[in-house]
Amino acid sequence: MNRAACTIVSPNYLAYARTLGASYLRAHPGHRFFVLIVANLTDATPFLGGSFEPVMLHEIGVADLRAEAMKYDILELNTNVKPAFMLHLLAKHQLDTLVYLDPDIYVYAPLEPVFEVLDAGASAVLTPHMTTPVWDGKAPGEQDLLVNGTYNLGFIAVSSSEESRKLLQWWDVRCLEAGYSEGRSGLFVDQKWINMVPGLFADVHISRNAGLNMAYWNIHERGIQTTAEGYMVENANTAPVPLRFFHFSGIVVTDESVLSKHTNRYTLASRPDLTQLFADYKAAVRAEKAAASAAESLPYGFDALSDGTTITRLARRIYAAHQKHFVGTDPFDANGPFAKFAKQQKLVAGVVAPAKETWKDFNPRDRRVDTVHKLFGWALKLVGPHKYELLMRYFGHISILRNQSVFLRDARWPEEGK
Template sequence: MMLPSRAACTIVSPNYLAYARTLTASYLAQHPGQRFFVLIVANLHDPSPFQGDAFTTVMLHEIGLRDVHAEAMKYGILELNTNVKPTFMKHLIERYDLDALAYIDPDIFCYTALDPVFDALSNGASAVLTPHITTPVFDGRSPSEQDLLFNGSYNLGFIAVRRCEESWNLLTWWEERCLELGYSEGRTGLFVDQKWMNLAPSLFGGVCILRDSGCNMAYWNLHERTLDESPEGYHVTSSVSGRVPLRFFHFSGIVVSDPEVLSKHTDRFTLASRPDLHRLFADYKAAVIANKNGAAESLPYGFDSFSDGTTVTLLARRMYAKHQARFPAENPFDAKSKFAGFAKEQKLVQGTVAQAKSTWKEFNPHDRRVEAVHKLLKVALRVLGPHKYELFMRYLAYITVLRNQSVFLRDPQWPADETGK
């Protein structure tokens, strides 16, 4: 009897290669005989710097994107890495005639074979998703249930599919949404590839929501899961699954250079408050550090600047996405392209050094510039009255979405009715 053809994959840019190497080793140790594929998301065509590892390297231009440069201009590095996921999965299923394929985020480590996943697929599931949480949490800490309403019910650091018509339809639907509207844009209800999967169980048959507590343990569900170690390995205890083997842990938000950090994305627990996680995290951080490859990891991403070195900003990307049809048949990263000229003329880009991303932690409500804005808003309230002021606030909310700022960042030659509201 021929065994089913199963495989797994992940996606990284060169700077994240150590994570991919660590994941690959952990997965293949638990699934001997399977293959593991790594997609390199960068403006590179030569796979040789990524050869010599246990995984099979796939370059971005190989997976069948209609226009690699256009997608890379629309999206930042995180967005692009996540939004090519369904295209990559479809490519692997067809190219290698796979019966089952699991996508696994690079910052995951497999501790036991993913039997519950492949069993679900063998029993007829078209796809397998894992929910962020399986029990309520309402303690004023982050991530909260409200955060998950914002980011998505299911964590798309993991998805597995069986080769069948229904899963192909799911992947095709997901691919179209990711490539068209895969923005990290909370104000419009979008969060890269992940948020779309809220709809999958109701749109497609056979989508299994796997509530096994040993799968996708991570900072977001630590309130409901504890870990213990025995000679047989790690086990997870929860009210949902009882005591089960730890299948895979998702080290999202980890800082491998800091032995004290659990995750940058939570304030619910620290490593100091979770002694059950000490050895797990220490061993994982050491494994990632041991798998570093300075030469390969230093290779440029290549989609972060025009050919003359001018840094591409998020604002420029969003203006390109909004008006992509006006820049056809060109490489938008070419400094001589029509889009590059437009971006420079409209002051959407400036300089050759990328600015660090600002966060709310840096926001100072007492800054004199902020206070000046507050005074202007107070004047607007008095002038407009409460009802018109509410409409004004709705307008401001609209244009805080960068794609909508073409209302005043418009090429003077463009007709007003073609640039959005």
């Protein structure tokens, strides 16, 4: 069998890919491991010499790549080229099976349960985020998965069947056309689309094996037992099984106490069964960071216009909504039509990207927030409850950045000025 695995990173995440690749190949001698480098780079030389075979973004055949790189931010682009990358590897290397793993995964034992079902005729293998209900008011819960997706796409495995190719081709179109991280419109990059896959395609296997894709989102149902043979996963519904791979999503490698930035259900202090597992992984990534520091410092290159102006998410979304007005032009060219339009409409400003803020940084006691709340209160009294509800629905609509074009109705698009 001609088997391989792959992952996708931008240069700043290279140490994770190196750690993953080494772990996969130790468990699967004779396999190949590929890493797609998502950046505005064409020279693979800085990425050679590791435990993987680098593939540069321009090699995988994405049509109008620079347009896609403008539409999507770094997270979105890394996830949305996944099916194109997998199709490229299957065709170029005539693979029988291909496994995709997120870079923040570590492989502890061979993925035999995956290969067994693929060899038996499955077109693809998926793993659900969780297999046991949880309703405790903590994150992540079942409602979070309604937003982010039933299946975790840090892992997917496919065969070389015609059905798997149809699946990947369908997924590729959806990712490149509508792979936004946009919860208000029901989208979450590549992952949310996969909710539909078991219903649309034949022979898709949903694995409930507790040793596959263990992570912060399912540790309420799984525990680790250390044995002479390695790590075993304990689960109330099944006998202990080998830990095949752990997904360290949200990890902070410089802080020994953090389990994941994305959960408040557990800490490493409350889960001593995970302490050594996390300590060893963090040390491994830090060692790879020291070895890969030069390559990790290479620029992503799709985060600014050619004159250094930082590209905002608002600019990306307006470009995506009106891409037809800029066909055949380079959206990153500071002298091109989109850059001129974005600057004229104040969609971009300056060369220094502001610090990234999240809801954790939101202060409901800020005086400006209090003023907004008072304005909403006055609006309710002014228009009444029924029209106020309609107003809130409208705000929900325009809060999707692609719909902010309502403010650009008087804008002259490039061809209108000719």
